[in-house]
Amino acid sequence: MSWPRNTPEPEVTPEQRVEWQQRFGESDRALGFEISKDFKPFAQINDMFTRAFWDPAIKSADSDGFFASYRMGSEPRRGQGFSQKDFALRNASWVISDIISNRGNDTGMREGFQSWIAEDTPVAPTQVEVPDAAAQTAEIKRIAKMFGADLVGVTEVDERWHYSSRVDTRDLTQADNTLPAGITHVIVMAHAMDFDLVETYPSALAGASTGREYSHEAAIVIQVATYIRNLGYQAVASMNDTALVIPYAIKAGLGEYGRNQMVLTPEFGPRVRFSKIFTSLPLVNDQPKPLGMTTYCHSCTKCADACPPKALPKGPPEYGADSPSTIKGVKKWSANCEKCFGYWAKLKTDCAICMRVCPFNRTYDSWSDRVWRKLATGRGRKLAQWWENRNGSRERLKPADWWAKP
Ligand code: SF4
Ligand code: SF4
Structure with missing residues (x-):
């Protein structure tokens, strides 16, 4: 079933509000x-990457060039990190993810981004017994890590x-997003990006740190979901599609929300991508505890100060709803996504x-690093900030120096 792209998000009924309050009020x-x-739940037609295909306020020669550059040998630009070789490495890093997402071109299901990943294996007709959900949870986390996930949580x-x-994606209309019946849990996985590549942002070279993890996570979610389906339980593999992963990662205890609109994890900070699996496998939810990182953000603006188009807020979290690409009714730090994506489009990465x-x-x-984290997330926060500021601003690693590494 599909409906026109300009259909507004459905209103939330008073009954739904009461039910959500009862179910989620305490954990919220x-x-x-x-x-x-x-x-209101967010309609994916309004996310920035989708708007770039239909909204005249976003779609431009720059945005078209941005997407095209991922699919062909890109024209080099001036500046280190934007040579043909840099774009080549970035595009190579994305290729496995692209192969998966392009499988559904004929059905309008861009898997991993605008649709969950189609099942490659049916659910086995007999179910393995799960007498101990806690033991099953520990086991599925071990399996996910064996396949390559860096962090795993359940909610x-x-x-x-x-x-x-x-x-x-055939005609950019809105389509039904209902998951199969019986899904009770979400397994959220984090995939750490390469530190040295991230140090070269902004560059096409740095984009390889993003593409590498999308390609990794495509393989990992498919493998873990296939394992669960072979056990006789439903499992839907998902990357950026189907649901907002940030609240799920926070609910699964993997990190806290940052001013830069990313989940800050204790292990890698914001340097992660997330994927998820919706499943009926009996599991036990993680219980998040305060980590002290959001508190740090309240007295730090390094990300907002460094943002070239000044797209990040410097004040406290707000109910921002100025942009169709910002979810309504959630108090949080929200970027000006139009400015942010406009900068990406100009960079072509x-x-x-x-x-x-x-x-x-x-x-x-x-x-x-570990002492700094201890201070930053506890009573030593001010000392950690002084220490961080004393070391000066974090300079970009020159792409030429990355290529010259042994
Ligand atoms: S405010 Fe500081 S700590 Fe928080 S996300 Fe930005 S740079 Fe990181
Ligand atoms: S343009 Fe976007 S991605 Fe780049 S620093 Fe600003 S908010 Fe972050």
């Missing part, structure tokens, strides 16, 4: 989620964060300067 309070009566299905409709400069973007291999 624990997580610090503030949701107003204006809240309940929370349909507030599911897109009210997905996008039929993604920008993540706000990830690179974040003080939590560290490897945590050294004792000093």
Whole structure:
């Protein structure tokens, strides 16, 4: 079923609001989620990457060139990190993800981005018994890590964060986004991006850190979902599609929300991509605890200061709803996505300067990184900020220096 792209998101009924309050009120309070009566689930047709195909306010020669550059040998631009070789590496990093997402071109299901990943294996007719959901949870986390996930958490299905409709990419209409029946849990996985590549943002070279993880996660979600279906349980593999992954990653205890609009994880800071699996496998939800990173953001503006088009806010979280691409009724730091994407389009590659400069973007291999984290997330926050500022701004690694590494 599909409907026109300009159909507004459906209103939330008073009954739905009461039900959500009963089911999620307590966990929202624990997580610090503030949701107003204006809240509506988000329609994916309004996300910036989809608007770039139909909204005249966004679609331009620059945005068309941005997408085209991922599919062909891109014209080099002036500046280090934008040579044909840099674009070549970035495009190679994306190719596995592209192969998966292009499988559904004929059905309008751009898998992993505007549709969940189609099942490659049927659900086995007999179910493996799960006498102990806690043991099953530990086991599925081990399996996900064996396939390559860096962090794994489990949470309940929370349909507030599911897109009210997905996008039929054949004609850019809205299409039904209902998951199969019986899904109860979401397994959220984080995939760490390469530290040195991220240090070269902004550059086409740095885009290889993003593409590499999308290609990794495409393989990992398919493998984990196939394992679960072979056990006789439903499992739907998902990347950026189907639901907003940020609230799910926070609910699964993987991190906290940052001013740069990313989830800050204790292990990698914001340097991660997320994927998810919707499943009926009996599991036990993780119980997130305060991590102290959002608190740090309240007295830091490094990401906003470094953003070239000044797309990030410097003030406190707000119920921002000026842009169709911002979810309504959620109090949070929201970027001006039009300015952000406009900058990407001009660069012809993604920008993540706000990830690179974040003080939590560290490897945590050294004792000093770990001491800094301890201070930054606790009572030593001011000392951690002084320490960070004393070291000056985080300079970009020159792409030529990345290529010259042994
Ligand atoms: S990705 Fe780049 S343009 Fe967008 S908010 Fe971050 S720093 Fe700004
Ligand atoms: S740079 Fe500072 S304000 Fe921005 S996300 Fe990182 S810690 Fe938070």
